[in-house]
Amino acid sequence: MFNHMTSNTDISPRFALPELTRFVTALFRATGMDAGKAEAIADSLITADSMGHSTHGLALAAWYLDAVKSGVMAINGDMRVVNDRGACITWDGLRLPGSWLISRAIDTALERIEQHGVVTVAIANSHHTGALAVYLPRLTERGLLVQLVCSSPAARGVAPFGGTEPLFSPNPIAAGIPTQGDPILLDVSSSITTLNSARQLVVRGERFPAKWAMDAQGQPSDDPNAVVSGGGSLLPVGGFDHGHKGYGMALLVEALTQGLSGQGRVDQPKGTPVNIFLQVTDPGAFAGLDAFTRQSQWLVDACHANKPLPGRPRVRLPGEHAMARQRQATADGVSLTAGVMDALRPAALAAGLALPQAL
Secondary structure (H helix, E strand, O other): OOOOOOOOOOEEEEEOHHHHHHHHHHHHHOOOOOHHHHHHHHHHHHHHHHHOOHHHOHHHHHHHHHHHHHOOOOOOOOOEEEEEOOOEEEEEOOOOOHHHHHHHHHHHHHHHHHHHOEEEEEEEEEOOOOOHHHHOHHHHOOOOEEEEEEEOOOOOOEOOOOOOOOOEOOOOEEEEEOOOOOOEEEEEOOEOOOHHHHHHHHHHOOOOOOOOEEOOOOOEEOOOHHHHOOOOEEOEOOHHHHOHHHHHHHHHHHHHHHHOOOOOHHHOOOOOOEEEEEEEEOHHHOOOHHHHHHHHHHHHHHHHHOOOOOOOOOOOOOOHHHHHHHHHHHHHOEEEEOOHHHHHHHHHHHHOOOOOOOO
8 A cells, every 4th residue: 555544435426526626615715714725725635535545635624624713723824934045945834724835835846946956845833734645746747856744743643663652743755756657656654554544443433454553561453542542652664573664764754844944842832733844856957857757657667567466456656546536536526435524514504505416
């Protein structure tokens, strides 16, 4: 599994993307949120569902609306510029929507990439970003290489390898690699799964598919409650045997997102802040885009041609299914996890909005 956030359980009928986008945008506009931020949230969540990242799609919308109501998510205003040296930018996100902040960071990178070749944006104190993969195609379709990672400096759900006490957030790492066809879209966490996935399993009364967690005593467990309420921890990528790999990934993400932004765990933040690192690279500033995609496409073709395991389909590349799902959603509508519309019904009624009709 290349996408740690995908869930295929209890899929509802499909909804037309334009109608769904108008509805979700209107829901957030009804809170007093300005249009650009509401549109960014709607696009991020619906694109996540379109790509199959259902745990980070509209299943998050009710939580986002609660965050607006409680003041945990800011809904208007701009970020604060901490530093700007042209190719290197640092912002304090002031708890504004993560999807909007990343969109603004991409805008900034696109404005400056021709001049600088590499543009890096570090953002502290954002609200939740949603699925990182949804932001990558906007850059890869322009022939740009992108790296996007984030951490939650107030969250503790993953113990360092060899320890038993939660310290890190799942610390996802995403990258978009242009090719001569569909891009390679990598989106993996430094832990085997995510805290959000664990919470959703608890709500559904389900367990992890395998022992992806560790209880407070340091014993392997498939019970998400061990993580959510039992003082346990998600295991880093590699698990008990090779978890030093995920541990190293988590350390790198913490350095990129918290060290470079200047805000992090040492400051003991409260709530649900997220720190973000975005780096966009123009292959044209190096050997050229044609040279780059000649190499990346060879890798794609070589992976596809690699003899698969007995009884298994062709080897696929990260993002391959996501892009296919997104094309299907554009043509035929997007499937939503069961219960998503029911969760949004109270907010829709309060805003005087009719729920969109399934196709």
